[in-house]
Amino acid sequence: MKKIIFILIFLFFAAQANDFINQRQDTMKKIKELVQSSNTLLKERKFNNQLANIYQEIAILLNEFPNLFPENSLISPSRAKRTILEDPLNFNQLAQEASQNAIMAKSAIIKKDLSLFFNSNQKLLDQCNSCHSRYRY
Numbered sequence: 755m756k757k758i759i760f761i762l763i764f765l766f767f768a769a770q771a772n773d774f775i776n777q778r779q780d781t782m783k784k785i786k787e788l789v790q791s792s793n794t795l796l797k798e799r800k801f802n803n804q805l806a807n808i809y810q811e812i813a814i815l816l817n818e819f820p821n822l823f824p825e826n827s828l829i830s831p832s833r834a835k836r837t838i839l840e841d842p843l844n845f846n847q848l849a850q851e852a853s854q855n856a857i858m859a860k861s862a863i864i865k866k867d868l869s870l871f872f873n874s875n876q877k878l879l880d881q882c883n884s885c886h887s888r889y890r891y
């Protein structure tokens with residue numbers, strides 16, 4: 755009986771960890787899709803509300819992303835490095851800065867300030883890579 759309870763507890767925590775991993779990977783997949791939709795609109799030079807909303811959504815997802823890293827969730831199939839738990843302040847800051855650049859890109863579209871828009875968008879895309887190279891396998 756003890757063994758069964760132990761196994762059930764183990765399975766419960768494993769399922770919980772997996773839930774966070776799925777949420778993280780789904781968030782990132784969604785962000786990637788949003789960036790792709792943005793590229794399509796940009797090719798057509800459509801600096802419209804739809805484009806502004808894309809950046810709003812990216813900002814919200816990046817802002818919430820650091821909340822998805824409980825202690826026991828940095829296991830396979832996650833590709834997140836343990837450094838995130840050892841260095842949470844830097845990791846959170848990077849996520850916040852990326853989120854703020856997305857907000858900046860959004861308000862630049864609304865103000866029709868294209869140079870500010872391209873500047874913020876480029877910074878945001880650079881931050882995808884810099885976070886991945888530091889915190890992802």
Ligand code: HEC
Nearest residue numbers: 778779782783785786832833834848849852881882885890
């Ligand atoms: C603050 C850090 C950070 C930023 C900024 C960030 N990412 Fe990520 N990303 C991660 C981490 C960590 C993972 C691995 C998550 C895991 O496997 O648990 C990841 C995973 C991914 C994945 C793989 C998802 C999968 O299928 O498993 C994609 C695609 C991705 N990111 C795209 C992006 C794009 C595009 C941007 C910029 C707009 C971005 N990311 C910005 C940290 C970040």
